[in-house]
Amino acid sequence: MSTQPVKRTSQASLADGEARLILRAMLDAAIGAADPARVIPAHLPEPPAGRCIVVGAGKASAAMAAAVEAAWPNVELSGVVAVPPGYGGGCSRITVRETAHPVPDTSSVDAAQEMMAAVHGLTSDDLVLALISGGGSAAICLPAGDLTLEDKQATNRMLLKSGLDIRTMNAIRRRLSGIKGGRLAQAAVPAKVVTLAISDIPGDDIAAIASGPTVMGDDDGADASAFLERYGSALPERVVRHLAHPYASASEPATHDVSSKLVATPADALQAAASVAVRHGIVPQILGDAVEGESSEVAQAMASRLTADCPTVFLSGGETTVTIGTGQAGRGGRNTEFALALACALQGRGDTWALAADTDGEDGQNLGAAGALIAPNTLERARSLELNPRDHLADHDSGSFFQALGDLVNTGPTRTNVNDFRAILIWPNRAG
Structure with a gap:
């Protein structure tokens, strides 16, 4: 089915189907703005005099590597990139x-070791081209010091339930890693290192994207006491000892030829969606590309501020969080939870539709969808199916709620990642 709505020139009533198409067109434009095939070629450095070793980690990294291969057909390329399941392919x-x-x-350990080996023994004539994007922190894993894989796994599970913002999570991950926090770049000395990054981080901190394998973070010495205070009793003893010890950052690589570039950001995605809105007679209002906070609380706050006297879409990006606590969570992710909380807050408001989705195509690990869409009749339809939206929200089971309604947003793996995308469409003159 096409996702291209017909351009509107008046404020006549808006049909539900057309509203859905408009929102989906905005999401598609946001994802397209971060398509590696589109953004990588303009940011490539000069080909090296020696070898070019390509390394990378994240949901966009294989597509980024494929874009490098297409742009440099006559450059001798080798190396390895690590991606989550379903995000591979495209490289020869x-x-x-x-x-x-x-x-x-x-x-993940095997890929990290292969990557470190690939950059070993290079010369100053060689180039290491690092391609990083969101989803790379788990894709490569090299436990620091006496830590084990099991230690890292236990810590990651705790982090995923913690409700911590992504920058703090990745700062902790860097402290436990032998490849992140600039250590991959350090291993590549004396080769030139160029990092191209697609940002999924609020604020676009390159050191936090995939936990910065080629970029040292300024915050790596941050106090981990809050995390330890909350989860220390459940963490492996070696992790507690490692985090409690003063942080030893990676030393500056013995070459000054290290650089980083952002090739696509959440702001780019929102601007692309805004352009779609303008083409369809809708006023775009960008609320920010770095919105953070508990998903349900962010939804309630946004619902309280939604006013418009003409067709308007409120766009935002960033990364909200869902704090699970000690209970068992249902199916869904931060975007379906945002959408359900927004529907509850709007209480069937007749002029408003909204879409919330992760631009990587996967919102939550047991859902198989990018997010969800709400309409003026979402709660009415839920009642007809005997679904209690507030119970689903309390159980963090928003994915099951929207699946029952047929309102999950499915994109499949997009092979890019500029984090959350939210669009709230108000059409004040809607009839009825």
Whole structure:
């Protein structure tokens, strides 16, 4: 089915089907703005005099590597990139390893070791081209010091339930890693290192994207006491000892030829969606590309501020969180939870539709969808199916709620990642 709505020139009533098409067109434009085939070629450095070793980790990294192969057909390329399951393919010269996500396993360790070996023994004539994107933290795993894979797995499970923001989570991950926090770049000395990144991080901190394998983080010495206070009793003893010890950052690589570039950001995605809105007679209002906070609370706050006297769409990005606590969560992710909380807050408001989705195509690990869409009749339809939206929200089971309604948003793996995308469409003159 086409997702291209017909351009509107008046404020006549808006049909439900057309509203859905408009929202989906905005999501597609946001994802397209971060398509590696579109954004990588303009940011490539000059080909090296020596070898070019391509490394990378994340949901976009295989597509980024494929874009490098297409742009450099006559450059000798080798190397390895690691991606979550379903995000591989497309490369003939660069090896693609599909590894674990969101908790690393032995395949993640193997990929990290292969990557470190690939950059060993290079010269100053060689180039290491690092392609990083969101989802890379679990894709490569090299436990630091005496830590084990099991230690890292236990810690990652705790982090995923913690409700911590992604920058803090990745700072902790860097402290426990032998490849992140610039250590991959350090291993590549004396080669030139160029990092191209697609940002999924609020604020676009390159050091936090995939936990920064080629970029040292300024916050790596941050106090981990809050995390330890809350979860220390459940963490492996070696992890507690490692986090409690003063942080030893990676030393500056013995070359100054290290650089990083952002090739696509959440702001780019929102601007692309805004352009779709303008083409269809809708006023775009961008609320920000770095919105954070508990998903349900963010939804309630946004619902309280939604006013418009003409067709308007409120766009936002960033990464909200869902704190699970000690209970068992249902199916869904932060975007379906945002959508359900928004529907509850709007209480069937007759002029408003909304879509919330993760631009990587996967919202939550047991859902198989990017997010969800709500309409003025969402709660009415739920009642007819004897679904209690507030019970589903309390149980963190928003995915099951929207699946029953047929309102999950499915994109499949997009092979990119600029984090959450939210669009709230108000059409004040809707009839009825």
